[in-house]
Amino acid sequence: MKRNKFIVIGSGRLGSNIATKMSELGEDVIIIDATDDSFRKLQESFSGYQVVGDATDLSVLENSYIKHAKTVVITTDSDNTNIYLAHICYYVYNVPHIFVRLSDTDKGRLLEGTYIKAIYPFTLSLNEFVNLSNEEDEK
Numbered sequence: 001m002k003r004n005k006f007i008v009i010g011s012g013r014l015g016s017n018i019a020t021k022m023s024e025l026g027e028d029v030i031i032i033d034a035t036d037d038s039f040r041k042l043q044e045s046f047s048g049y050q051v052v053g054d055a056t057d058l059s060v061l062e063n064s065y066i067k068h069a070k071t072v073v074i075t076t077d078s079d080n081t082n083i084y085l086a087h088i089c090y091y092v093y094n095v096p097h098i099f100v101r102l103s104d105t106d107k108g109r110l111l112e113g114t115y116i117k118a119i120y121p122f123t124l125s126l127n128e129f130v131n132l133s134n135e136e137d138e139k
Contacts, residue, residue: 003070015075016041
């Protein structure tokens with residue numbers, strides 16, 4: 001089976017922007033969100049597919065071609081939901097590349113022993129601030 005789908009779960013600001021960017025780069029993108037209204041955050045250049053549904057329902061994932069996913073990015077507003085979905089993608093569907101947004105850095109421990117990669121917006125923002133601050137000090 002050829003894995004050629006790029007699936008984004010959660011159409012908030014981060015998920016919508018990732019889906020749009022990957023679509024612009026030529027990926028076959030499917031974005032899933034529980035509410036149809038969330039897709040308004042997608043940019044006009046998005047050329048992928050939108051699926052309205054609860055991604056914790058395995059039938060929604062399967063109807064969204066999860067078995068053909070090479071990459072899944074999970075960006076809902078719930079760390080617990082994100083971890084659950086990441087584990088489903090890892091253990092049930094063997095998705096090769098999984099990225100999960102987490103607000104609580106301590107919850108990253110729940111991903112140990114897997115190849116699931118965590119994205120921590122707080123840490124990224126803090127690191128960017130430190131880098132910008134260091135640039136100012138060098139001037």
